[in-house]
Amino acid sequence: MTSSEQHQYRLGAFYVAASAVAWSLSGLFIRSITTDLTTLLCVRGLFSGTAVFAFFFYTEGMHGFAILRRMGWPFVWITFFSAASMMSGIGSMWYASVADAMVIYATTPFLTAGVAFVMIREIPSRSTIIAAAIALFGVMIMLADKSGGAGSMFGKFLAFVMAITVAFMATIMRQYKEMNMLPAMAASAWLCSFATIWFASPLGISIHNLGLIFAFALVQNAMGLILYTFGSHRIPAADASLLVSLEVPLTPLWVWLFMSETPTLGTIIGGAVVAVALFGHIFYEMQRNRSRAGARA
Numbered sequence: 001m002t003s004s005e006q007h008q009y010r011l012g013a014f015y016v017a018a019s020a021v022a023w024s025l026s027g028l029f030i031r032s033i034t035t036d037l038t039t040l041l042c043v044r045g046l047f048s049g050t051a052v053f054a055f056f057f058y059t060e061g062m063h064g065f066a067i068l069r070r071m072g073w074p075f076v077w078i079t080f081f082s083a084a085s086m087m088s089g090i091g092s093m094w095y096a097s098v099a100d101a102m103v104i105y106a107t108t109p110f111l112t113a114g115v116a117f118v119m120i121r122e123i124p125s126r127s128t129i130i131a132a133a134i135a136l137f138g139v140m141i142m143l144a145d146k147s148g149g150a151g152s153m154f155g156k157f158l159a160f161v162m163a164i165t166v167a168f169m170a171t172i173m174r175q176y177k178e179m180n181m182l183p184a185m186a187a188s189a190w191l192c193s194f195a196t197i198w199f200a201s202p203l204g205i206s207i208h209n210l211g212l213i214f215a216f217a218l219v220q221n222a223m224g225l226i227l228y229t230f231g232s233h234r235i236p237a238a239d240a241s242l243l244v245s246l247e248v249p250l251t252p253l254w255v256w257l258f259m260s261e262t263p264t265l266g267t268i269i270g271g272a273v274v275a276v277a278l279f280g281h282i283f284y285e286m287q288r289n290r291s292r293a294g295a296r297a
Helices: 003-023 026-032 037-060 063-070 073-095 098-105 108-120 126-143 149-175 182-196 207-232 237-244 247-259 265-296
Strands: none
Touching: 003 207, 003 237, 003 247, 026 073, 026 098, 026 207, 026 247, 037 063, 037 073, 037 182, 037 207, 063 182, 073 098, 073 149, 073 182, 098 126, 098 149, 098 247, 098 265, 108 126, 108 149, 108 265, 126 265, 182 207, 207 237, 237 265, 247 265
């Protein structure tokens, strides 16, 4: 690897890691905002969608309108699944603990493998199947802990909805790798606003909550997407997946440190099992891919 390539790799790794840190702030914002859930989703969607669209046209210029005109059904489906994942993801942390939501969300790579097999007949590797089984065991340990009550179980259900909708979205993105995804991400945020505005009270929101939601939209969502966009094309996909997975342990860590939200024993044990499955699988795939690249060289 040349010095220029090393510089690009370090820059890409920094951007992707920074995007994971930005995304991991979701729990802190959700716990800090005191408005109702539908108002949060509505106002956040307006701010976030506008910011991402602004960045898209900043990078593409007038050519952005031509890109939008060429988008077909993949754009529609990605927008739908992204909006569903946003609403269910924020809802899951609203009703359940942040740690519970993130443990279930961490199974997304394995759910994606299952969805990809059904939709595009992409056969998962043996290591993926083994890791998925271990992760499922970890989730079952967490679900067996009923200390969170009915609200927590509803939140855990929403976390599963988030994971499965992200899995569908990732599979469609895999089919259409050449497609610019930023417009779909922006449109999905606006779709969240459209879906929730009928039940929201945006005009009654306090200045304090408005500022927090504005920061939630720009720092956590828009900046996370922008940083990932800058970084992901500079490093291998496996490395990007590993760095993005930092969101999983960081999200509950922040609310534990700053909000004193302590996960239950079942969540800690189950989360540890899922983390071992997730990071072990990614590390294994990275080593296997690099070994193949070295053999070809």
